[in-house]
Amino acid sequence: xxxxxxxxxxxxxxxxxxxxxxxxxxxxxxxxxxxxxxxxxxxxxxxxxxxxxxxxxxxxxxxxxxxxxxxxxxxxxxxxxxxxxxxxxxxxxxxxxxxxxxxxxxxxxxxxxxxxxxxxxxxxxxxxxxxxxxxxxxxxxxxxxxxxxxxxxxxxxxxxxxxxxxxxxxxxxxxxxxxxxxx
Amino acid sequence: xxxxxxxxxxxxxxxxxxxxxxxxxxxxxxxxxxxxxxxxxxxxxxxxxxxxxxxxxxxxxxxxxxxxxxxxxxxxxxxxxxxxxxxxxxxxxxxxxxxxxxxxxxxxxxxxxxxxxxxxxxxxxxxxxxxxxxxxxxxxxxxxxxxxxxxxxxxxxxxxxxxxxxxxxxx
Numbered sequence: 005x006x007x008x009x010x011x012x013x014x015x016x017x018x019x020x021x022x023x024x025x026x027x028x029x030x031x032x033x034x035x036x037x038x039x040x041x042x043x044x045x046x047x048x049x050x051x052x053x054x055x056x057x058x059x060x061x062x063x064x065x066x067x068x069x070x071x072x073x074x075x076x077x078x079x080x081x082x083x084x085x086x087x088x089x090x091x092x093x094x095x096x097x098x099x100x101x102x103x104x105x106x107x108x109x110x111x112x113x114x115x116x117x118x119x120x121x122x123x124x125x126x127x128x129x130x131x132x133x134x135x136x137x138x139x140x141x142x143x144x145x146x147x148x149x150x151x152x153x154x155x156x157x158x159x160x161x162x163x164x165x166x167x168x169x170x171x172x173x174x175x176x177x178x179x180x181x182x183x184x185x186x187x
Numbered sequence: 188x189x190x191x192x193x194x195x196x197x198x199x200x201x202x203x204x205x206x207x208x209x210x211x212x213x214x215x216x217x218x219x220x221x222x223x224x225x226x227x228x229x230x231x232x233x234x235x236x237x238x239x240x241x242x243x244x245x246x247x248x249x250x251x252x253x254x255x256x257x258x259x260x261x262x263x264x265x266x267x268x269x270x271x272x273x274x275x276x277x278x279x280x281x282x283x284x285x286x287x288x289x290x291x292x293x294x295x296x297x298x299x300x301x302x303x304x305x306x307x308x309x310x311x312x313x314x315x316x317x318x319x320x321x322x323x324x325x326x327x328x329x330x331x332x333x334x335x336x337x338x339x340x341x342x343x344x345x346x347x348x349x350x351x352x353x354x355x356x357x358x
Contacts, residue, residue: 033306036297043298046250049238052294053251056235059228067221078218080278105252115228122224142314149306163305172354175347176311182344183318 021131022140028124029144033152035114035121041158042111054103058115061096064089066119135185142180146173193296193303194312194356200293201316205323209330210286217279229272230284231291236261236268238295311352318348 035055042051067077071086082088104112129137150173156162163169207227215223243249243258254260276284300309322341328334 040298040301048295048298050250053235056228056232063225078222083274126220145310149310153305153307160301169355172351175351176314179344179348183341186340
């Protein structure tokens with residue numbers, strides 16, 4: 005079999021994890037833009053509190069699902085059972101629901117999106133080479149942030165996408181790949 | 188805040204991400220990925236609880252809704268957050284609990300960074316910082332990282348990312 009025919013399926017297998025990694029990067033800008041928006045209304049500490057509370061609720065919910073399907077959390081007692089994770093998710097969920105009152109409800113998604121990013125990263129990282137992973141995720145995050153800037157997402161100052169900014173973002177992504185993969 | 192100060196801080200918090208990645212990696216090897224992922228936000232929350240109590244003490248209340256605006260409630264949050272952090276790191280070196288301290292502080296500054304720099308420049312500076320941190324940690328073999336000398340190629344990659352940040356800023 006030639007190298008070209010061998011590389012075909014390999015490239016095909018990489019496409020989905022690369023898309024997942026790119027998506028995780030693209031999504032990265034979203035919770036931070038939301039956090040900034042909440043921060044403008046309430047202050048950085050309060051916005052960070054809401055973000056972290058929803059994030060812990062989401063991560064505990066994921067752990068609870070895994071635990072209830074048979075993979076117990078590897079913490080020491082009392083956090084080593086599925087029900088402890090259910091309790092943690094519920095407690096933090098209630099706190100998050102209280103904290104979001106007075107602002108738009110969708111700000112609850114800051115932590116939830118971060119949970120989705122975590123799941124996408126853990127899924128794609130084991131299926132891609134390090135170079136491809138860093139290339140796609142960094143490209144995703146810088147592209148996502150350029151688009152968010154252009155839109156002035158969630159009331160932020162608008163900053164136009166220019167060729168120079170795109171070139172700069174691409175150089176950052178290229179630099180990351182070289183730093184992380186070069187010998 | 189001055190743009191230069193924001194850039195420097197974003198870069199510094201990027202370096203801190205390397206420390207976080209090192210500790211998260213160690214916890215992940217010892218316990219698993221999901222367990223490690225819970226450590227950082229709970230650790231960050233411990234610091235934020237203290238900051239919220241400080242704000243409530245200093246300004247009379249936080250801007251969070253009832254009951255979290257009150258000093259008494261924020262004071263209750265501190266031991267709860269630290270107890271949870273202790274439960275999460277129990278059985279591991281206790282200093283792993285500091286994994287998210289700097290990340291928490293970094294998130295507090297995000298509204299300011301986004302205002303001063305925009306998301307693209309903030310991400311670029313943060314990324315440059317984390318690359319620099321990775322290079323430093325590898326070169327000196329800090330915190331159990333396998334020692335890996337900084338080569339010209341890797342330093343060149345860092346320079347490339349640095350030029351990228353300058354271009355995003357210049358535009």
